[in-house]
Amino acid sequence: xxxxxxxxxxxxxxxxxxxxxxxxxxxxxxxVTAGIGSKNIKGDHGIKIETDLEIKEVQKEKITDVVLPGGxxxxxxLRDSSELLKIIRNVNDRGGLCAAICAAPMVLEAAEIxxxxxxxxxxxxxxxMESANYKKDRVVKxxxxxxxxxxxxxxxxxxxxxxxxxxxSSADELKKAMLFKKC
Numbered sequence: 001x002x003x004x005x006x007x008x009x010x011x012x013x014x015x016x017x018x019x020x021x022x023x024x025x026x027x028x029x030x031x032v033t034a035g036i037g038s039k040n041i042k043g044d045h046g047i048k049i050e051t052d053l054e055i056k057e058v059q060k061e062k063i064t065d066v067v068l069p070g071g072x073x074x075x076x077x078l079r080d081s082s083e084l085l086k087i088i089r090n091v092n093d094r095g096g097l098c099a100a101i102c103a104a105p106m107v108l109e110a111a112e113i114x115x116x117x118x119x120x121x122x123x124x125x126x127x128x129m130e131s132a133n134y135k136k137d138r139v140v141k142x143x144x145x146x147x148x149x150x151x152x153x154x155x156x157x158x159x160x161x162x163x164x165x166x167x168x169s170s171a172d173e174l175k176k177a178m179l180f181k182k183c
Contacts, residue, residue, distance in 0.1 A: 002165065004029050004065045004097075005058060005087065008051055009036035009078045013071025014043040015151045016101050020067050023158035026178075027170055034058050036081045044071040060087045063096070067161060070102020070122060070150065079107045088113065092144065097164055101148035101157050105129055108145065118142040122150045155180060 006021055024031045035041045035051040042048045066088055068078060078084055088111040092098050100108050105121040106128035108114050119132040120140045138153045139146065139160050146164060148157035159180065163171035174180070 002029055002064045003062050004031045004067060004165075005034060005063045005091075006031060006067050006069065007034045007036060007055060007078060007081070007084055008041040008043075008049060008069065009074045009081070010042055011044045011071055011077060012041065012069050012074030013102055013151055014045055014047045014049075016069035016071065016104075016154045016157075017043070017049070019154040020069060020101075020158045020161065023155065023162060023174065023178075024067070024165075027162045027166060027174060029162075029165065032058070032063075036077055036084065044074060055081060055083045055087075058083075058087060060090050063087055063091055064094075065097040065165065066091050066099065067097075068100040068104035068107050070100070070104040072103055075103035075106060078104060079110045085111045095144055097144050097146065097161065099146040099148075099157070099161050101154065102150045103128075105132070105147045108147070114145065117145050119145060119147040120149055121147060156182060 033051040034053045034055045039051045092113045102122045109129045115131040120135045126134045139148045159171050
């Protein structure tokens with residue numbers, strides 16, 4: 001059974017975190033949130049979220065996929081978590097989805113899984129992804145890696161994750177139910 005980890009660290013981008021949690025749960029996925037250093041995490045804009053677990057409590061062998069919200073300093077705090085980097089490498093080694101939006105693709109770079117992969121990020125973070133083939137598209141998919149530009153594409157990014165993990169029909173049903181219209 002799929003188990004998707006969405007880790008949160010102080011300074012996370014709230015729109016990206018909550019949109020992914022919400023959309024993936026609407027799609028019927030088992031989503032677990034884990035805080036870096038605490039279960040109570042404050043986002044970049046002052047919104048506090050209580051996570052399901054702390055990162056040290058996550059059973060990494062049970063995580064099939066990882067979705068990382070960006071924001072600063074949230075993404076840097078994710079990048080600095082050795083426990084999270086181990087989980088990402090483990091998921092990637094098993095062929096699971098490793099997705100990141102905004103500044104968070106730098107976490108995938110730190111986990112050393114972006115080499116020669118097409119990827120994007122928030123403008124200005126391309127220098128944090130030196131091993132990737134950097135693109136300026138809104139959402140970029142390359143094998144088991146999905147990356148997105150930033151808060152304005154959070155819903156599009158989450159729906160791309162649903163399409164990857166389920167199928168196009170499931171993503172299309174969600175788009176219709178949520179009145180999604182791509183800009």
